Amino acid sequence: DVKVTQSSRYLVKRTGEKVFLECVQDMDHENMFWYRQDPGLGLRLIYFSYDVKMKEKGDIPEGYSVSREKKERFSLILESASTNQTSMYLCASSLSQGRGEETQYFGPGTRLLVL
Amino acid sequence: QQPVQSPQAVILREGEDAVINCSSSKALYSVHWYRQKHGEAPVFLMILLKGGEQKGHEKISASFNEKKQQSSLYLTASQLSYSGTYFCGTRGGYQKVTFGTGTKLQVIP
Numbered sequence: 001d002v003k004v005t006q007s008s009r010y011l012v013k014r015t016g017e018k019v020f021l022e023c024v025q026d027m028d029h030e031n032m033f034w035y036r037q038d039p040g041l042g043l044r045l046i047y048f049s050y051d052v053k054m055k056e057k058g059d060i061p062e063g064y065s066v067s068r069e070k071k072e073r074f075s076l077i078l079e080s081a082s083t084n085q086t087s088m089y090l091c092a093s094s095l096s097q098g099r100g101e102e103t104q105y106f107g108p109g110t111r112l113l114v115l
Numbered sequence: 116q117q118p119v120q121s122p123q124a125v126i127l128r129e130g131e132d133a134v135i136n137c138s139s140s141k142a143l144y145s146v147h148w149y150r151q152k153h154g155e156a157p158v159f160l161m162i163l164l165k166g167g168e169q170k171g172h173e174k175i176s177a178s179f180n181e182k183k184q185q186s187s188l189y190l191t192a193s194q195l196s197y198s199g200t201y202f203c204g205t206r207g208g209y210q211k212v213t214f215g216t217g218t219k220l221q222v223i224p
Contacts (some may be wrong), residue, residue: 043215
């Protein structure tokens with residue numbers, strides 16, 4: 001069964017702190033994604049990765065960076081957390097970009113509060 | 116640019132039908148539908164591919180009008196378990212999937 005796990009369900013940080021959100025998938029998927037979800041705004045893509053050490057900016061990359069050193073792990077980094085980064089963060093993975101293989105499997109999410 | 120979903124919210128009684136629409140301003144390669152229940156992660160329902168191929172849920176159907184860049188999700192004989200927020204995601208060519216803002220559906224007894 002497909003499984004995407006995220007390191008924390010809830011996280012409280014202070015403004016200016018460096019924050020790491022970890023995501024691990026056990027399906028040998030090529031693609032991994034980071035989204036943030038805010039009321040009324042849906043799912044917005046922050047960054048994604050098609051392969052190890054490769055990354056692409058999504059729609060809202062400002063204030064974030066990512067790291068993918070191993071195929072199964074994709075990390076989201078908030079270099080200096082700000083209150084407007086308080087949100088639900090969702091990680092997802094998909095097998096590939098191939099036809100019919102692009103279904104995304106989501107992790108349970110990390111609710112981040114920045115004070 | 117995010118696809119536009121309509122309606123934003125709908126309340127149904129058990130057994131009633133609903134249609135959720137998704138519209139994009141760009142040519143589409145595929146349309147994805149996901150459902151998210153309160154406090155849970157989004158779960159895949161269906162993918163519709165350019166050319167008519169469709170993969171997904173046995174009790175939920177969808178259509179994809181490639182020329183109009185629109186998709187509709189059809190929920191028939193709704194059950195309480197259908198409650199949640201439905202997201203469509205659109206993809207143009209070898210690009211990322213962009214999700215809409217969601218349609219909140221509530222099924223009541």
